Amino acid sequence: MAVVAGRVAEMAALVLVISLVSFGLLCLTRGDAATSVVREQGGPVTQERIAAERHRLGLDLPPHERYVDMLGRAVTGDLGVSVRTGRPVAGEVVERIGPTLRLALAGSLVAVLLGLAIGLVENAATGRVLPAVSRGLSLLLVSVPAFALAFALVDQFSVRLGWFPTQGMAGGLRALVLPALVLGLPAGAALGRVLSTRLREVMAEPYLVMARAQGFSRGACLLRTALPNAAVTSLVVAGNILAALGTGTLVVEEVFGWPGLGSYLISALRYRDWQPLQASVLLLSVVVIVSRGASLALAALVDPRARSTA
Numbered sequence: 001m002a003v004v005a006g007r008v009a010e011m012a013a014l015v016l017v018i019s020l021v022s023f024g025l026l027c028l029t030r031g032d033a034a035t036s037v038v039r040e041q042g043g044p045v046t047q048e049r050i051a052a053e054r055h056r057l058g059l060d061l062p063p064h065e066r067y068v069d070m071l072g073r074a075v076t077g078d079l080g081v082s083v084r085t086g087r088p089v090a091g092e093v094v095e096r097i098g099p100t101l102r103l104a105l106a107g108s109l110v111a112v113l114l115g116l117a118i119g120l121v122e123n124a125a126t127g128r129v130l131p132a133v134s135r136g137l138s139l140l141l142v143s144v145p146a147f148a149l150a151f152a153l154v155d156q157f158s159v160r161l162g163w164f165p166t167q168g169m170a171g172g173l174r175a176l177v178l179p180a181l182v183l184g185l186p187a188g189a190a191l192g193r194v195l196s197t198r199l200r201e202v203m204a205e206p207y208l209v210m211a212r213a214q215g216f217s218r219g220a221c222l223l224r225t226a227l228p229n230a231a232v233t234s235l236v237v238a239g240n241i242l243a244a245l246g247t248g249t250l251v252v253e254e255v256f257g258w259p260g261l262g263s264y265l266i267s268a269l270r271y272r273d274w275q276p277l278q279a280s281v282l283l284l285s286v287v288v289i290v291s292r293g294a295s296l297a298l299a300a301l302v303d304p305r306a307r308s309t310a
Contacts, residue, residue, distance in 0.1 A: 005115070009061040011289050011290070013291065014285075014289055015282065015285055015286055018281070018282070018285040019071065019074075019278070019281075019282055019285075022278060022281045022285075023063075023066075023067050023070070023278060024063075026075070026274050026277060026278065029272070032085070033057060033059070033083040033271060033272045033273050033274065034050050034051075034053035034054040034057055034271055035050055035061055035272065036083075036084070036244065036271050036273075037049050037051055037053050037057075037083060039180065057083060057228060057251040059121070059274075064183075070275075070278060074134035074279075074282070076254060077090060077274075078090065079093065079275060079278075079279040080275035080279070081278050082271045082273055082275060083271070083273050083275070084267070084276070085267065086273045089275050089276050089279045090279075091277065092279070092282060093261065093264070093265065093276075096258075096259065096261045096263075096264045097261055097283070098257075098260075099221075099258060099259055099260040099261075100249050100253070100260035100261040100262060102176065103176065103179055103180065103183065103249055103252065103253070103258060103260060104183070104249060104287075106176050106179075106183075106184070106271045107179070107180045107182075107183025107249075107252075108184065108187075109180070109184065109188065110180050110181060110183070110184025110185065110188060111183075111184040111185075111187035111188035111191055112188070112191070113185075113188065114184065114185065114188025114189065114191070114192060115188045115189075115190075115191030115192040115194075115195055116192075116195070117192070118134055118138055118188070118189065118191075118192025118193070118195070119191075119192050119196040119198075119230075120199075120222065121134055121197030122134050122192075122199075122200075123196060123199045123200060123203060123222055123224055123226070124223075125158075126156055134192075134196075135193075137189070138163050138189040138190075138192055138193055138255070139189075140189075141185050141186050141188075141189035142186055142189045142190055144186070146182055146183075146186070146251045146255075147251055147255055149182050149185065149186070150178070150179075150182045150251075150252065150255045151255075152165050153181060153182060154178060154255075157178065158178065164177050164178050164249050166178075166256065166257075167256060167257035168256075168257045168258070168259065169258065169259065173219065175256075178256065179252045179253070179256045179258055180233050182252050182255075182256075183252055195230060198230040199222065199227065199230050201230075202226040202229045202230050203222065203226050248264065249261070249262040250262035250265065252295050253266075254266055260299070261280055261283065261284070264276060264280060265277060265280035265281070268280065
């Protein structure tokens with residue numbers, strides 16, 4: 001219990017630091033929502049009108065007062081009101097988090113399946129051609145930017161073949177395929193490289209070399225012994241990679257018009273709407289921290305020797 005309480009306190013402190021840093025960066029950014037509001041109201045955009053709007057929105061208060069006020073309200077679940085929409089930020093975030101989680105889980109499934117496939121194929125293959133092709137494909141997927149991969153998939157499978165929609169969620173599961181692939185393929189390639197290296201190290205252990213000499217097949221040694229022994233390192237790395245998918249949805253949601261938290265954050269950034277921005281950053285940081293903590297805890301359950309690092 002003491003270890004769990006310590007980890008929870010550590011994660012809470014990390015979230016607090018992230019909130020402070022993100023709030024400080026937002027304060028250093030030029031412009032705020034007051035300017036956007038004045039422009040929407042029409043008429044001349046004067047400093048007097050902007051100052052009056054900043055006073056109405058409370059943006060002229062000292063930064064430390066605004067931060068303490070924001071933090072106090074966030075503890076009670078009050079994330080403020082969006083200047084852009086006039087609605088409570090908490091309600092808008094709840095509406096957006098569902099599509100983002102759906103996309104992140106689908107991308108995680110693609111990443112895990114691809115990572116397992118790469119790791120097992122490279123270590124089960126007897127020749128050199130298949131592992132070389134797998135390594136080249138992995139390097140390509142890791143190196144290609146997300147937006148370039150998205151445009152390539154859209155051009156091939158949506159524009160040319162017409163198999164999948166390109167915008168929004170109207171197509172149901174078909175609409176989820178391309179965004180999930182854009183999220184999951186690079187992550188799966190990175191996970192596959194780690195798993196392949198770890199499996200190769202385990203297969204070189206003396207007890208497995210002896211098992212092979214006694215007649216056990218390579219596939220049996222790989223699946224029954226090497227894969228479970230490689231699970232701890234792979235789980236920790238997988239947790240870090242899959243946690244990054246939460247932030248990776250920013251680009252994917254914008255490209256595919258996915259109505260999730262990422263597109264919500266980008267719209268708020270364009271409008272300089274700080275309340276939704278702060279709430280989105282905090283929520284994404286919590287997702288990343290909890291995902292990493294969950295992977296470490298799972299690794300500790302798989303192998304008690306990993307508890308010192310979890």
